[in-house]
Amino acid sequence: MTRPVHASIDSAALQHNLTRVRQLAPEARVMAIVKADAYGHDLLISSRALALADAIGLLELGDAIKLRDEGFTQPICLLEGFFEADEIPLIASYQLEPVIHSNWQLDMLESYQDELELSVWLKVDTGMNRLGFSPSEFKQGIARLSSMQCIKKVAIMSHLANADTPENPGTVKQLRDFIDTTESVSLPRSLANSAAILGHPDCQMDWVRPGIMLYGSSPFEESSADELNLKPVMTLQSRIISIKQCSKGDAIGYGGTWVCPEDMSVAVIACGYGDGYPRHAPAGTPIMVAGQKTQLIGRVSMDMITADLRGIDNAAVGSAVELWGVDISVDTVAKMSGTISYELLCGITARVERQEVNNG
Numbered sequence: 001m002t003r004p005v006h007a008s009i010d011s012a013a014l015q016h017n018l019t020r021v022r023q024l025a026p027e028a029r030v031m032a033i034v035k036a037d038a039y040g041h042d043l044l045i046s047s048r049a050l051a052l053a054d055a056i057g058l059l060e061l062g063d064a065i066k067l068r069d070e071g072f073t074q075p076i077c078l079l080e081g082f083f084e085a086d087e088i089p090l091i092a093s094y095q096l097e098p099v100i101h102s103n104w105q106l107d108m109l110e111s112y113q114d115e116l117e118l119s120v121w122l123k124v125d126t127g128m129n130r131l132g133f134s135p136s137e138f139k140q141g142i143a144r145l146s147s148m149q150c151i152k153k154v155a156i157m158s159h160l161a162n163a164d165t166p167e168n169p170g171t172v173k174q175l176r177d178f179i180d181t182t183e184s185v186s187l188p189r190s191l192a193n194s195a196a197i198l199g200h201p202d203c204q205m206d207w208v209r210p211g212i213m214l215y216g217s218s219p220f221e222e223s224s225a226d227e228l229n230l231k232p233v234m235t236l237q238s239r240i241i242s243i244k245q246c247s248k249g250d251a252i253g254y255g256g257t258w259v260c261p262e263d264m265s266v267a268v269i270a271c272g273y274g275d276g277y278p279r280h281a282p283a284g285t286p287i288m289v290a291g292q293k294t295q296l297i298g299r300v301s302m303d304m305i306t307a308d309l310r311g312i313d314n315a316a317v318g319s320a321v322e323l324w325g326v327d328i329s330v331d332t333v334a335k336m337s338g339t340i341s342y343e344l345l346c347g348i349t350a351r352v353e354r355q356e357v358n359n360g
């Protein structure tokens with residue numbers, strides 16, 4: 001028997017979530033964000049399911065080339081641009097669109113003036129204080145790009161710092177600063193991530209850039225994916241590999257942190273932090289065993305976890321287990337583990353096979 005942990009990736013759910021983006025932002029073009037192996041969902045499975053997106057955004061050059069080689073013809077944006085000058089001819093030959101966020105990148109581009117053609121995105125820093133030209137540097141950045149023979153098209157983007165807390169005034173300020181900074185040039189603009197698509201329609205502009213909502217997770221602490229009509233894409237599944245009959249007082253797993261309050265059965269499940277299940281998931285984290293909801297007990301180890309079988313009478317070795325997905329929200333597991341779904345989804349490790357399913 002092969003180790004039973006795997007992640008099923010529902011292409012119908014990806015398509016449903018893309019349709020949700022289109023409903024919410026009907027005037028905008030959609031750049032589907034598939035960085036970090038499509039947030040852990042497998043680049044190719046996810047990009048094929050999202051093939052109707054108007055563009056693809058990621059930051060790994062090798063993955064962008066893989067998509068071109070697979071026949072993807074849409075614009076492909078490299079969200080951090082290039083890191084070394086010798087990447088520029090390769091980027092141009094694959095017609096990839098790098099984000100230009102710093103003067104050192106403009107310096108490098110200037111040395112390729114006559115040799116190639118490139119479409120680029122200029123990034124403006126409107127308050128994230130991470131990548132991008134400040135509003136005061138913007139005009140000079142645009143002027144330098146406009147003077148270069150090699151630049152075919154320019155679009156502009158900025159990134160929001162607080163869109164996941166809709167009441168935070170920072171988003172309105174970033175939007176205003178983005179408009180004020182860029183209104184003198186008539187170029188396509190992009191600002192909205194998932195949280196802004198859902199919570200700040202005024203940020204939609206020419207292009208939206210959804211990531212997490214495409215994968216069926218909520219960017220908000222207060223609203224569930226279900227309430228937002230998003231369908232979970234990844235279901236992380238495994239099986240029971242052993243059942244222990246424990247007595248009252250028996251301590252379970254490393255550190256003996258969970259002690260059986262009565263005689264009870266305990267399921268041992270093939271999945272641990274070596275697969276990407278969070279080690280910080282506490283006892284009480286929900287888990288689906290043999291079609292019924294129960295709780296994690298004891299510490300998460302590298303390859304195994306343990307679950308409470310009290311009240312679950314049909315569980316047996318081989319019974320199916322859902323760690324998160326259709327029945328257990330990844331957002332709930334993330335919250336209980338003190339993190340966000342982005343980290344859990346991206347953290348699924350290479351030894352977990354991704355299997356495409358279509359539950360449409």
Ligand SMILES: Cc1ncc(COP(=O)(O)O)c(C=O)c1O
Pocket residue numbers: 033079159192193194195209210211212213219
């Ligand atoms: C530049 C950029 N745009 C869009 C996104 C998508 O964000 P989200 O997954 O919150 O929708 C990201 C993700 O961090 C990003 O870095």
